Structures are given as structure tokens and as C-alpha cells.
Amino acid sequence: MFFHRKAFTLVELLITILVLAILMVVALPLYLAAEYDKALGDCHANMTILAKEESRFATANKGLLTKDLQLLKSNPKCPGGGKYECELDKGGNGWVHCSVKAHDYDGKGVEVKP
Numbered sequence: 393m394f395f396h397r398k399a400f401t402l403v404e405l406l407i408t409i410l411v412l413a414i415l416m417v418v419a420l421p422l423y424l425a426a427e428y429d430k431a432l433g434d435c436h437a438n439m440t441i442l443a444k445e446e447s448r449f450a451t452a453n454k455g456l457l458t459k460d461l462q463l464l465k466s467n468p469k470c471p472g473g474g475k476y477e478c479e480l481d482k483g484g485n486g487w488v489h490c491s492v493k494a495h496d497y498d499g500k501g502v503e504v505k506p
């Protein structure tokens with residue numbers, strides 16, 4: 393006579409939940425770190441594009457930079473929800489920043505090179 397099982401036992405269910413919990417504990421931080429690194433790279437690429445467009449804008453406008461980055465051709469969005477801005481340093485050099493300070497790798501942003 394065969395023994396028919398109609399459901400999982402409590403121990404089987406608990407072991408399955410435990411294995412899934414261990415996988416989550418190991419995988420979730422790695423996933424979140426990878427997502428953060430991707431957002432950081434995308435934001436830096438956007439700032440580099442904006443710095444190049446600022447440089448072209450300055451060339452076409454007697455060396456003047458614009459604070460209104462909406463005037464530039466592309467209008468990239470920060471993947472972290474930050475806003476881009478252009479500021480001048482004490483030496484008169486332009487820098488494109490993200491309002492999410494962690495996205496400015498060295499706290500300076502990306503320089504607008506003439």
C-alpha cells in the first residue's frame with residue numbers, strides 16, 4: 393500500500409523559508425550595491441554630457457556659461473532623483489554638479505572644459 397502525501401510538512405516549509413531567507417540576506421545587499429553603482433555611473437555620464445554641452449554653449453555665447461541647464465540640447469535625468477546645476481568656482485571654471493552630493497565623486501562634479 394502506498395502512502396499518499398497531500399501537503400508539505402511543517403518542517404519542509406520551515407526549511408524552505410529558511411533557505412529563501414538566507415538567500416535574501418546574501419543577495420539583497422549585493423543587488424542594492426550594484427543598483428547604486430549603476431546609478432552613480434549613469435549620473436556621472438549625464439554630468440559629463442552636460443559639461444560638454446556647457447562648453448559648446450560657452451563657445452557659441454562669448455565664453456558665457458548658463459546656469460539654466462534646460463537651455464542645453466539634452467535634458468538628462470539623474471537616476472537618483474537629483475537635479476543638475478552648473479556653478480563657477482573661484483577661478484572662473486564651470487562645474488556641473490548633481491544635487492545628490494554622493495553623486496559628485498570628489499565633491500566637485502564634472503569640470504566644463506573650454
Ligand SMILES: [Zn+2]
Pocket residue numbers: 435470471472473474475490491492495
Ligand atoms: Zn545624480
